[in-house]
Amino acid sequence: MKVLVAYYSRTGNTRRVAEAIAKSLEAEVEDIRDYENRLGVIGFLRSGYEALRRRPAAIQPVKKNPEEYDAVVIGSPVWAGSLSSPVRAYLTMHGHKIKEAALFTTYGISEGRIFRQMEELLPKKPIAEISIREGEIRSGEYLKKIEKFIEVLKRLGKRTLHDNSGAT
Numbered sequence: 001m002k003v004l005v006a007y008y009s010r011t012g013n014t015r016r017v018a019e020a021i022a023k024s025l026e027a028e029v030e031d032i033r034d035y036e037n038r039l040g041v042i043g044f045l046r047s048g049y050e051a052l053r054r055r056p057a058a059i060q061p062v063k064k065n066p067e068e069y070d071a072v073v074i075g076s077p078v079w080a081g082s083l084s085s086p087v088r089a090y091l092t093m094h095g096h097k098i099k100e101a102a103l104f105t106t107y108g109i110s111e112g113r114i115f116r117q118m119e120e121l122l123p124k125k126p127i128a129e130i131s132i133r134e135g136e137i138r139s140g141e142y143l144k145k146i147e148k149f150i151e152v153l154k155r156l157g158k159r160t161l162h163d164n165s166g167a168t
Contacts, residue, residue: 002069005018006075009077017106022073057089071100076114078107078108106133132145
């Protein structure tokens with residue numbers, strides 16, 4: 001199964017999770033990048049405002065076509081209880097190309113409505129989802145959660161891909 005892990009990370013937390021998932025799946029990685037400076041208090045406030053307004057960010061062109069992968073694992077931080085604007089832009093532009101999706105989020109206080117917002121931008125229901133708190137990243141607990149996520153993803157991914165091949 002050819003897998004892509006596409007993610008956006010403002011602080012590095014989502015990047016750490018994405019890299020661990022990609023390593024476990026032997027997947028390729030797409031770091032979604034935008035043009036905004038999101039550092040500091042101003043960047044934090046701008047990010048939350050865009051997320052609440054459901055405003056997609058202007059993102060740099062992607063290097064990998066999600067249509068070329070059997071599955072795409074998409075990761076986003078939670079901003080103000082909502083989907084980050086760079087991942088919203090990625091899914092708005094490329095979500096319809098994704099054959100099978102799995103979702104992960106990183107958050108500080110609450111995962112909010114992010115999975116529902118991501119699902120609205122995909123052609124079908126994701127095969128797996130996982131939320132990881134900032135504290136779990138700091139403590140290293142997220143690695144155990146990722147192991148379970150990978151197991152579910154591999155099991156469901158094989159079944160879904162098998163079902164899509166026309167075999168019974």
